Structure formats: structure tokens, C-alpha cells
Amino acid sequence: MTFSDLASFELLLKQAPGPDEAAKEAAQERNAQLTKPAGSLGRLEEIGVWYASWRGEGRPRITHPQVAIFAGNHGITARGVSAFPVEVTVQMVANFEHGGAAINQLARNAGAVMSVHPIELERPTADFTQAPAMSEAECVAALKVGWEAVDPQSDLLVVGEMGIGNTTSAAALANALFGGAASDWVGRGTGVDDAGLKIKEEVCAAGVALHAGKAPLESLAALGGREVAAMAGAIARARHLRIPVVLDGFICCAAAAVLEKTVSGALDHCLAGHVSAEAAHGAVLAELGKEPLVAMGLRLGEGSGAGLAIPLVKAAVECLSGMATFAEAGVSIT
Ligand SMILES: O=C(O)c1ccc[n+]([C@@H]2O[C@H](COP(=O)([O-])O)[C@@H](O)[C@H]2O)c1
Numbered sequence: 001m002t003f004s005d006l007a008s009f010e011l012l013l014k015q016a017p018g019p020d021e022a023a024k025e026a027a028q029e030r031n032a033q034l035t036k037p038a039g040s041l042g043r044l045e046e047i048g049v050w051y052a053s054w055r056g057e058g059r060p061r062i063t064h065p066q067v068a069i070f071a072g073n074h075g076i077t078a079r080g081v082s083a084f085p086v087e088v089t090v091q092m093v094a095n096f097e098h099g100g101a102a103i104n105q106l107a108r109n110a111g112a113v114m115s116v117h118p119i120e121l122e123r124p125t126a127d128f129t130q131a132p133a134m135s136e137a138e139c140v141a142a143l144k145v146g147w148e149a150v151d152p153q154s155d156l157l158v159v160g161e162m163g164i165g166n167t168t169s170a171a172a173l174a175n176a177l178f179g180g181a182a183s184d185w186v187g188r189g190t191g192v193d194d195a196g197l198k199i200k201e202e203v204c205a206a207g208v209a210l211h212a213g214k215a216p217l218e219s220l221a222a223l224g225g226r227e228v229a230a231m232a233g234a235i236a237r238a239r240h241l242r243i244p245v246v247l248d249g250f251i252c253c254a255a256a257a258v259l260e261k262t263v264s265g266a267l268d269h270c271l272a273g274h275v276s277a278e279a280a281h282g283a284v285l286a287e288l289g290k291e292p293l294v295a296m297g298l299r300l301g302e303g304s305g306a307g308l309a310i311p312l313v314k315a316a317v318e319c320l321s322g323m324a325t326f327a328e329a330g331v332s333i334t
């Protein structure tokens with residue numbers, strides 16, 4: 001299964017499998033018999049049943065979580081939209097590869113295997129206030145990096161990103177997808193001051209105006225970045241492989257939103273891992289109808305919020321599949 005242009009990628013999105021209703025019913029039935037008052041594990045119960053429905057098993061386990069980190073560089077960094085220099089992208093890729101980043105610790109903490117995918121860092125995207133950030137072919141190539149990064153053997157996926165300037169790209173994408181004003185979607189990213197925030201707003205508004213009226217996947221090419229497209233590709237592939245996904249912060253969710261806006265329900269196999277401190281992340285989650293698992297004020301990206309949430313998803317599945325039923329434990333119901 002593959003794609004060669006945005007139209008064939010869209011077709012794949014439309015052909016994606018849905019949840020397994022028999023597995024869902026089996027998990028619900030099992031959940032109802034476990035040694036606890038009905039509903040007393042709260043959202044853990046919902047998450048366990050949701051996970052079972054995507055895996056097609058009434059009593060699943062999570063043994064092979066995967067964290068895939070994508071990196072890209074952005075032409076709009078020349079406009080002064082970040083608190084950090086563009087070289088930090090490649091430097092952080094080296095840090096990921098050497099195990100020194102926050103996500104390395106969070107992935108290990110979660111028992112996840114981590115892969116790092118720098119995408120043509122030496123060739124930044126075009127400044128989207130002047131031209132589309134990527135051609136269709138460049139966007140398709142980046143979608144494919146994500147598509148191919150997913151290990152078919154994994155049973156939970158986190159996608160994360162690294163890309164100086166990408167909160168501006170994500171803000172423009174969210175603005176194009178959801179409407180409103182640039183000021184609704186820009187935030188401080190790595191920590192820009194008020195002057196930087198104003199530049200971000202202008203850059204976002206100019207990009208959205210230049211590329212107005214495009215379909216969501218075309219907006220991804222016009223306003224996104226290579227790491228943004230790769231995350232979208234990975235999330236779409238995970239759906240085909242029935243691998244549930246934990247979404248990360250603002251940039252990850254902007255990438256995911258492209259899929260949802262292309263095909264409604266395209267993110268039904270995804271949970272929101274956390275709500276980032278980036279100003280508009282909550283609004284993106286609200287648009288996607290996702291309730292975050294964790295709200296701890298993170299605004300790092302690189303998959304960190306989702307990595308932090310993996311153990312919660314594991315906990316839900318362990319309870320569903322590992323607990324004894326009332327009958328097995330000899331615990332009285334009445
Ligand atoms: O995930 C988030 O919500 C998030 C919020 C703020 C910043 N980031 C990270 O910071 C970088 C982008 O910030 P900036 O200021 O360069 O646009 C990029 O590498 C992201 O991983 C990520």
C-alpha cells in the first residue's frame with residue numbers, strides 16, 4: 001500500500017479501517033465483570049475498551065510502544081519567529097541520537113523504542129509568506145518518511161517533532177484549517193517576547209492570506225513543514241496498521257488536524273496525550289474533540305507530552321486485561 005501524490009494519499013485515508021466492533025463488545029463485557037464498582041476506574045475504562053477496539057482483541061496488552069521523532073527546518077525562521085537559532089534543530093537531532101533529550105528519558109520510562117528521522121535539514125522549506133513551503137512532491141516525500149517510519153510490530157505510537165520555527169508553521173496551518181484570526185493561533189513557542197509574538201502573528205496572517213482557499217492537504221504543503229507532514233503520514237499509517245496513537249502538543253495536533261479535516265473520523269484511533277502550554281493547543285484539541293490525558297504545563301514538543309502519557313494508556317490496558325472478574329476472584333456482587 002503506497003501513494004504517489006496528495007490525491008492517492010487522500011484515497012488511503014478514506015480507505016482506512018475502523019474499530020473492531022466485536023473486540024469492543026468483548027472488552028466492554030469483560031470490563032463490566034472486573035472486580036470494581038462499575039465505572040470506578042473512570043477514563044481508564046474507556047481507554048482500555050477504545051484500545052481493544054483498535055487492536056481487534058478483547059484482552060490486549062501493550063508490549064511494544066514506539067516513539068518516532070521527525071525533524072525539519074523552516075524558511076520562515078529568517079523572519080525572526082523563534083527564540084532559538086535554526087542550528088538548534090540539527091543539534092537536537094544529535095542529542096536525540098545520543099540519548100540526552102527529555103524524550104529519550106520519557107520513552108525509556110515508558111518502555112518505548114525510539115527512532116529519529118531528520119528530513120533534509122540542509123534544505124529548509126520555503127518562506128510560506130512568499131511561496132508554498134513545500135511542493136506537492138516534497139510534501140508527499142515527507143508524508144512517506146512518516147508512513148514508513150511506523151514499525152508494523154509496534155502496538156502504540158507516539159509521533160513527535162523537532163523544528164525551530166514550527167510553532168509558526170503549525171499556527172498558520174491551524175488558522176487555515178479552522179479559520180479565525182492569526183492571533184487566535186500564535187503563541188510564544190520556545191519563548192519569544194512580545195515583539196516576536198507580533199512578528200509571528202504577521203507571518204501567520206500573510207501565509208494564510210497567500211494560500212487561502214486550499215484543501216487541507218494542500219494547506220499542509222503550503223504552510224507545514226517536512227516534520228509536520230511526516231507526523232501526518234505516520235498517524236495515517238498507524239490507522240492502517242490498527243496501531244493506536246497518542247498525540248503530542250501543538251505542532252503534532254496541527255499535523256493531525258489535516259487528516260481529520262480531510263476525512264472526518266481519521267483521528268478516531270488517536271488519544272490526546274496532553275495539553276501543551278502553547279496558547280492555542282487547547283483550542284486545537286477542542287476543534288478535534290479530544291480531551292487531554294495530562295495537563296502538566298509542558299511546551300517542549302519532541303513527543304514529550306505524549307511520551308509522558310504512554311504509561312497511563314498502558315495502565316488502562318493492564319487493568320482491562322489483567323484484573324480478575326468477580327467470579328474468578330470470588331468477590332460478592334450483592
Ligand atoms: O509541542 C508543543 O506544544 C510545543 C510548544 C512550543 C515549542 N515546541 C517546540 O519548540 C520548537 C518550536 O518553537 P519555535 O519557537 O521555534 O516555533 C519545536 O522544536 C517544538 O518541538 C513545542
Ligand SMILES: Cc1cc2nc[nH]c2cc1C
Binds near residue numbers: 190302
Ligand atoms: C533546546 C530545545 C529543545 C527542543 N526540543 C523540542 N523543541 C526544542 C526546542 C529547543 C530550543
